[in-house]
Amino acid sequence: MPDAQDLADAEVVYRRPAALTEVQMRYCPGCTHGTAHRLVAEVLEELDLIDRTVIVVTVGCSVYADKYFNVDAVQAAHGRGPAVATGIKRSSPESIVFTYQGDGDLAAIGLSEVIHTAQRGESITVIFINNAVFGMTRGQMAPTTLVGQKTTTTPRGRDPQIAGMPMMVCELLASIAGVAYLARETMIDPKTVRNAKRSIKKAFQAQVDGAGFSLVELISTCPVWWYKRPLEAIAWIREEMLEQYPLQVFVEYEA
Amino acid sequence: MREEVFMAGTGGQGVVSAGSLLAEMALEQGLEVCYISVYSPEVRGGWVTSTVVIADGEVGSPIVGEVDSLLLFDKRAADEHLGKIRSGGLIVANSSLTGPLTVADAELIEVPATRMAAELGNEQVTNIILLGTYVKARGVLQLSHFEAALKTVLPERHHKHIPLNIEAVNLGAEQVP
Amino acid sequence: MSKRVMMTGNEAVAEGAIAAGCRYFFGYPITPQNAIPQYMAEHLAEVGGVYLQAESELASINLVYGAAATGAYVMTSSSSPGISLMQEGLSYMLGSELPCVVVNMVRGGPGLGNIGAAQSDYWLATRGAGHGDGRCLTFAPHRVQEMYDWAAEAFPIAQKYRCPVMILGDGLLANMAEPVRLRERQEPPPRDQDWAIGGRRNGRPRRIVNSLWTDVPVMEALNIRIQERFEQAAENETRWEEYGNDDPTFVFAAYGISARICKTVIDRLAEEGIRARLIRPVSLFPFPHKPFAEWAQRVERIVCVELSMGQFVEDVRLAVAGECPVDLIWRTGGVVLTPEEVMARVKELL
Ligand SMILES: Cc1ncc(C[n+]2csc(CCOP(=O)(O)OP(=O)(O)O)c2C)c(N)n1
Ligand code: SF4
Ligand SMILES: [Mg+2]
Numbered sequence: 001m002p003d004a005q006d007l008a009d010a011e012v013v014y015r016r017p018a019a020l021t022e023v024q025m026r027y028c029p030g031c032t033h034g035t036a037h038r039l040v041a042e043v044l045e046e047l048d049l050i051d052r053t054v055i056v057v058t059v060g061c062s063v064y065a066d067k068y069f070n071v072d073a074v075q076a077a078h079g080r081g082p083a084v085a086t087g088i089k090r091s092s093p094e095s096i097v098f099t100y101q102g103d104g105d106l107a108a109i110g111l112s113e114v115i116h117t118a119q120r121g122e123s124i125t126v127i128f129i130n131n132a133v134f135g136m137t138r139g140q141m142a143p144t145t146l147v148g149q150k151t152t153t154t155p156r157g158r159d160p161q162i163a164g165m166p167m168m169v170c171e172l173l174a175s176i177a178g179v180a181y182l183a184r185e186t187m188i189d190p191k192t193v194r195n196a197k198r199s200i201k202k203a204f205q206a207q208v209d210g211a212g213f214s215l216v217e218l219i220s221t222c223p224v225w226w227y228k229r230p231l232e233a234i235a236w237i238r239e240e241m242l243e244q245y246p247l248q249v250f251v252e253y254e255a
Numbered sequence: 256m257r258e259e260v261f262m263a264g265t266g267g268q269g270v271v272s273a274g275s276l277l278a279e280m281a282l283e284q285g286l287e288v289c290y291i292s293v294y295s296p297e298v299r300g301g302w303v304t305s306t307v308v309i310a311d312g313e314v315g316s317p318i319v320g321e322v323d324s325l326l327l328f329d330k331r332a333a334d335e336h337l338g339k340i341r342s343g344g345l346i347v348a349n350s351s352l353t354g355p356l357t358v359a360d361a362e363l364i365e366v367p368a369t370r371m372a373a374e375l376g377n378e379q380v381t382n383i384i385l386l387g388t389y390v391k392a393r394g395v396l397q398l399s400h401f402e403a404a405l406k407t408v409l410p411e412r413h414h415k416h417i418p419l420n421i422e423a424v425n426l427g428a429e430q431v432p
Numbered sequence: 433m434s435k436r437v438m439m440t441g442n443e444a445v446a447e448g449a450i451a452a453g454c455r456y457f458f459g460y461p462i463t464p465q466n467a468i469p470q471y472m473a474e475h476l477a478e479v480g481g482v483y484l485q486a487e488s489e490l491a492s493i494n495l496v497y498g499a500a501a502t503g504a505y506v507m508t509s510s511s512s513p514g515i516s517l518m519q520e521g522l523s524y525m526l527g528s529e530l531p532c533v534v535v536n537m538v539r540g541g542p543g544l545g546n547i548g549a550a551q552s553d554y555w556l557a558t559r560g561a562g563h564g565d566g567r568c569l570t571f572a573p574h575r576v577q578e579m580y581d582w583a584a585e586a587f588p589i590a591q592k593y594r595c596p597v598m599i600l601g602d603g604l605l606a607n608m609a610e611p612v613r614l615r616e617r618q619e620p621p622p623r624d625q626d627w628a629i630g631g632r633r634n635g636r637p638r639r640i641v642n643s644l645w646t647d648v649p650v651m652e653a654l655n656i657r658i659q660e661r662f663e664q665a666a667e668n669e670t671r672w673e674e675y676g677n678d679d680p681t682f683v684f685a686a687y688g689i690s691a692r693i694c695k696t697v698i699d700r701l702a703e704e705g706i707r708a709r710l711i712r713p714v715s716l717f718p719f720p721h722k723p724f725a726e727w728a729q730r731v732e733r734i735v736c737v738e739l740s741m742g743q744f745v746e747d748v749r750l751a752v753a754g755e756c757p758v759d760l761i762w763r764t765g766g767v768v769l770t771p772e773e774v775m776a777r778v779k780e781l782l
Contacts, residue, residue: 052632278609
């Protein structure tokens with residue numbers, strides 16, 4: 001056991017980012033929502049944005065993100081985050097505003113809001129958590145659910161004849177002129193986590209520079225509603241999700 | 256005092272601007288006024304109406320049933336709205352387009368306004384001629400407020416037409432028997 | 433005093449908002465209120481404000497929600513179908529205790545309806561604001577000057593009670609022109625509310641604007657707080673006007689455009705020696721119960737006149753509480769009553 005003096009002398013190499021509160025997160029074991037929170041928080045601290053950031057919290061498992069992020073927060077109705085964020089940004093332009101949205105929130109009920117916000121080139125950042133299900137409401141099909149994937153509302157697996165093909169949000173947004181930075185990342189090993197952080201940082205940098213709309217899609221786990229153990233969930237991302245959703249920087253941003 | 260004026264015609268005949276001029280004249284004269292134009296959905300050739308209610312106190316209903324004065328710009332307007340006149344009211348008809356009318360119980364002044372406007376050199380002032388006749392005949396508003404009203408309603412770039420409009424309004428007034 | 437200028441109700445409510453310090457407007461076009469967003473698009477820029485056309489009314493009200501959270505004076509406007517879409521956002525604003533001003537120039541409904549003048553959003557306006565226990569404070573001007581004046585009054589009231597305020601008009605009030613006496617445009621007030629988010633915190637504790645309270649007693653407490661504000665509003669903001677004979681045999685109940693019709697009817701009845709009076713609620717929520725309760729003791733009947741099929745009359749009946757008969761004269765679907773029609777129908781009742 002190190003004594004107090006050892007601790008005082010020690011170099012801190014890892015700690016809670018200042019942009020996170022001490023509130024314990026309530027995500028399931030193996031869920032990457034927590035990893036995504038941490039990456040965003042590290043970026044806010046490194047870019048020195050904590051004092052002027054507003055998170056727009058949306059509806060999904062991350063609905064308590066206002067408790068976890070140590071910044072001003074506004075809770076939006078399901079899917080409406082980008083509109084709320086626009087209202088904040090337009091009336092308080094020096095604020096750094098980001099939404100944190102799931103695939104149900106963004107790609108189902110809120111698809112219109114995100115597209116139009118991107119199209120206006122709104123200087124906000126969207127962190128888009130694609131876990132291929134509605135987590136919070138107990139594992140129903142999302143627009144991003146894979147073909148054949150069993151969910152509580154596709155008990156025999158997603159059938160494209162019935163529900164169409166998975167929604168490719170980045171591919172959809174890539175053609176929109178107002179987009180300053182757009183990337184798809186995941187968080188399944190040290191390398192992809194580092195890449196994800198780099199993309200998140202670029203997305204916020206683009207906002208700081210007033211360059212336009214930025215979005216990072218993070219292919220995330222939902223072990224609970226994928227009916228998998230955490231490690232199996234990671235493997236499923238690597239083997240199945242990334243087949244459907246290849247990692248890519250769609251719109252590059254250079255400061 | 257409450258004076259209800261209703262005008263009807265076809266898009267492009269100046270029913271809207273006649274209504275708004277009347278409203279501005281009332282305002283210039285220190286009266287209360289409410290004015291609304293309504294048009295049919297089609298973009299060209301549709302009907303247009305203007306309702307102007309003038310009062311020396313609060314204007315109550317902006318909605319009118321029977322009216323005190325009726326300005327009819329063409330035959331369709333006459334066919335549709337002639338029956339709106341209150342007994343003892345005043346009808347000013349653009350006889351160039353309405354053709355001859357018969358009314359039982361109201362004063363009718365028929366003015367060939369489209370033809371007269373053409374003779375003045377601009378059919379666009381048809382509405383102003385009818386306005387002049389109405390103002391003079393009814394006596395609620397004074398013609399002396401016309402120029403100020405015109406300056407408010409006409410966009411700056413059209414102010415060169417003010418003399419023509421004044422000529423037209425006076426010509427209209429002269430038609431009152 | 434400044435000169436009076438002719439303005440439509442749409443223009444007046446927009447200019448009134450700018451004059452009151454509103455600098456943010458988000459909306460989506462719908463007839464008969466298109467002149468409001470058009471006016472804002474034209475004139476907000478003159479005062480350094482922001483006009484943004486949203487992609488839907490769902491988006492409009494959520495843009496408003498975001499701007500309201502920063503403490504700004506913010507407004508949107510629409511007509512009936514668009515207000516239906518805004519119900520979600522209004523409910524969230526109530527739950528998050530955020531102020532804003534919403535103008536509803538009512539048109540004929542239900543459904544897509546038509547662009548005629550109607551009052552059939554009375555329930556939506558006075559009970560609405562989506563799901564949950566809250567409502568909007570709702571005011572119904574009946575002249576263009578009042579549209580202008582209420583736009584200015586609505587913002588401080590919204591801030592005071594921390595809720596959406598609705599200004600209720602109709603297709604006629606929206607598009608008719610009347611003289612308006614304008615005041616100087618004011619600068620927006622400072623955003624020093626202790627709940628406003630955004631800007632640089634400079635060490636102040638972080639703030640959260642939220643309507644999610646899973647702890648049920650906390651949610652109940654929030655509802656009680658909202659209700660207490662409504663009770664204060666009932667005390668301070670209840671407004672009505674009375675018009676006509678001081679010793680009437682019957683009393684008209686009408687608001688907005690219908691009240692204007694009734695005023696003319698009252699004047700004409702007076703010429704025939706029939707004594708009538710009007711109670712015109714200006715605040716629809718809070719509803720002015722008092723004048724109805726008092727006059728109900730003294731007159732033969734109360735005759736409700738509305739451009740909807742018996743919505744407003746329910747509040748009148750609640751206020752009258754059975755003290756005298758309450759009759760209803762209505763037209764709906766964008767059809768308007770003329771003074772002649774009201775005269776004829778009221779004479780059948782007497
Ligand atoms: C208008 C409305 N409809 C439905 C819901 C219920 N609802 C809550 S969360 C959710 C889906 C969330 O899924 P997602 O955005 O993918 O987030 P996750 O939980 O997967 O992170 C739904 C449908 C709601 N809150 N509001
Ligand atoms: S349900 Fe899924 S998305 Fe939600 S916390 Fe659990 S693992 Fe994460
Ligand atoms: Mg999801």
